[in-house]
Amino acid sequence: MDGRAVAPAAGTVLNALATGRGSAFAIDLETTASVTLTDDGAIEGAVEGQPDADTTLIERCAATTIEAYAETAGLESEAIGARVRTESEVPMASGLKSSSAAANATVLATLDAMQIADAVDRIDACRLGVEAAREAGVTVTGAFDDASASMLGGVTVTDNRTDELLEREPVDWHALVYTPPERSFSADADVSACERVAPMADLVCELALEGRYGEAMTVNGFAFCGALGFPTEPMLEALPDADGVSLSGTGPSYVAVGDRETLAALEERWGERDGSTRLLRTRNDGTRTA
Incomplete structure (x- = not known):
């Protein structure tokens, strides 16, 4: 019994670390998972091209899903x-x-393997x-904002303290991603x-719920x-032309949204920095079987 699914990555509108409320939008970078069910009771994970990768999260996801839906x-x-x-690709x-x-x-x-x-x-x-991510210790907030955007597509606003979806809206944006060479783990x-910027986070949530x-x-x-502690220079390079720009998650990537011409010009500026840039589109179809 085999299953296969594809999920998009996401960029940040509101980081949930300050107040528990967050917002994110799906972008056109994909992760693919293939699952084969067996009758030996063992859950084993692997990441393509990374033989030493920590597979706790994907193993926990498979186990949690089986436990919840086997009956x-x-x-x-x-x-x-x-x-x-x-x-x-993420x-x-x-x-x-x-x-x-x-x-x-x-x-x-x-679920696809279970038909x-x-x-x-x-x-x-x-x-x-989200439950599996908390158990695996890869997230502080549970990341329901990020997960809901990836699962549903479009932009979502959530309360990660209760795993409640406050808003979801399809969007059709161009998005430019700049990723410096360093890495930053959310945990x-x-x-x-x-938490000290909670008043700003409350303002961000109000703007997001208004569609701004x-x-x-x-x-x-x-x-x-x-x-x-991340530099604001990449953001300043995007302004005032981009419609919006933010540090994505806990960094180090930055994401800007706007029209393609504006972002193409920004790509040249960001391209002078160490790291990589990608000019993408947003995704509204979310996670799907393949």
Whole structure:
């Protein structure tokens, strides 16, 4: 019994570390998960091209999904094992929600292998991945904002304290991503520093709920660059022409949105920096079986 699913990465509108409320939008970078169910009860994961990668998250996602839905699929969870393999265009520890994409792809691929992917509500599937991410220790907030954007597509606003979806809207944006060479793990972020910018985060959430996403992400970017110690120069290089620009997640990537011509000019400026740039589109289809 085999399953396969593809999940997009995401960029940040509002970092949830300050208040528990967050917002993100799906972008056209993908993680693919393939799952084969077995009858030996063992869960084993692998990451394409990274033989030493930590596979705790994807293994936990497969196990959690099997535990939750084996009975629905007419299977005995104790006897089911899984072989999980992921491959990804999303750089790890870059602020582009690689963990959320891997979790969503693995959950949906496991459901696909169990032949019940179409019967499970996508938000419920998303919450399984969030639960597994918390258990695996790869997230501070649970990252329901990032996971919901990746699972549903478009832009979402969430309360990560209750895993509640506050808003979801399809968007059609061009997005430019700049990723410096260093890496930054979300679980290592200075939460106390982020909590000190809570008033700014509240303002960002108000702007996002009003649909003013570009303004929201720019305020978020300056606030969290300060809180997390990242330079604001890449943001200043994007302004005032870009519709919005922010540090994505806990960094180190930055994401700007706007028209293609503006972002192409910004790509030349960001391209002079160490690291890589990608000019992408947003995604509204979210995680899907493949």
